[in-house]
Amino acid sequence: MNKIAVLTSGGDAPGMNAAIRAVVRTALHNGLKVMGVERGYAGLLNNELKPMNRSSVSDIIQRGGTILRTARCLEFKQEEYRKKAADILKKNGVDALVVIGGDGSFMGAKLLSKLGVKTIGLPGTIDNDLPYTDYTIGFDTALNTALDAINKLRDTSTSHERVSVVEIMGRNCGDLALYASVAGGAESVLLPEKEYDKDELCGLIKSGKASGKMHNLVLVAEGIGGSEELAKYIESRTGIETRATILGHIQRGGSPTACDRVLASKLGFRAVELLLEGKTSRVVGIRDNKIIDDDIDDALAMKRKFDEKLYEISKIISY
Numbered sequence: 001m002n003k004i005a006v007l008t009s010g011g012d013a014p015g016m017n018a019a020i021r022a023v024v025r026t027a028l029h030n031g032l033k034v035m036g037v038e039r040g041y042a043g044l045l046n047n048e049l050k051p052m053n054r055s056s057v058s059d060i061i062q063r064g065g066t067i068l069r070t071a072r073c074l075e076f077k078q079e080e081y082r083k084k085a086a087d088i089l090k091k092n093g094v095d096a097l098v099v100i101g102g103d104g105s106f107m108g109a110k111l112l113s114k115l116g117v118k119t120i121g122l123p124g125t126i127d128n129d130l131p132y133t134d135y136t137i138g139f140d141t142a143l144n145t146a147l148d149a150i151n152k153l154r155d156t157s158t159s160h161e162r163v164s165v166v167e168i169m170g171r172n173c174g175d176l177a178l179y180a181s182v183a184g185g186a187e188s189v190l191l192p193e194k195e196y197d198k199d200e201l202c203g204l205i206k207s208g209k210a211s212g213k214m215h216n217l218v219l220v221a222e223g224i225g226g227s228e229e230l231a232k233y234i235e236s237r238t239g240i241e242t243r244a245t246i247l248g249h250i251q252r253g254g255s256p257t258a259c260d261r262v263l264a265s266k267l268g269f270r271a272v273e274l275l276l277e278g279k280t281s282r283v284v285g286i287r288d289n290k291i292i293d294d295d296i297d298d299a300l301a302m303k304r305k306f307d308e309k310l311y312e313i314s315k316i317i318s319y
């Protein structure tokens, strides 16, 4: 192995820069050459590769977003484009590709590896929706960003004695909303993994008010959506003023937390180690506080385990 390339793909996540830095510096330390691919698979198809050295990744560990930029590339679902990408990597003398992204990006890496390209995946997404790893890079930062917003919303909700419905990102995964509800002391959380009843929710809000609650925070995962309509429904059924806030892309930005930086550094380091050990088509992650790696096919086939215990805790301690 002589030269590797690294790219970020899909939605950006805080900590991606720390991961790029770890990959680049670990590779250079081991005598490998490194190229950065700009704009994910879309940039790869455009031959947007540039050599990277130690200083290319200076002063980035604290920055959100990704210095390599990112894109969602629909063309990559077609084999002719993946063949083109494999050719471009070959022409640039690249022996292996490190992909930092979510499940769509891993799917691209998996299919590319079937064409003979050595690939390693690093989980970079705020959604925490990759079943093989306990945490993804960016989740902790997004969680803290959501929490900061929730704390602020609590101030204004209490002052006005209102209900606050807050919509949290996560695509089809409720982890961000669930963790934010426990950490933020929300009264209720609606998740795609769990059935809910709007009238039961209104009943809880009314009894909370009757028992002296000055505010009521209802977190809604993006996978449920409809927070504006839900706010109107709650107001009409409870008679309590209700406002909806969709946190949106705010949750994707910002300086990564220490947890995300350390996780990204460990995973980036391990990705290069695996390549040096001659491994390919693997993804790295963290399970039970240990850095692990799995076959990319197995990782993508795994079913997500919902944290029932945390959900139970959230319900019991919220009222």
Ligand code: F6P
Residues within 6 Å of the ligand: 011, 102, 125, 126, 127, 169, 170, 171, 222, 252
């Ligand atoms: O996957 C990260 C994520 O932020 C999801 O939570 C959300 O559903 C999606 O990306 C939004 O994508 P986009 O930035 O393309 O609108």
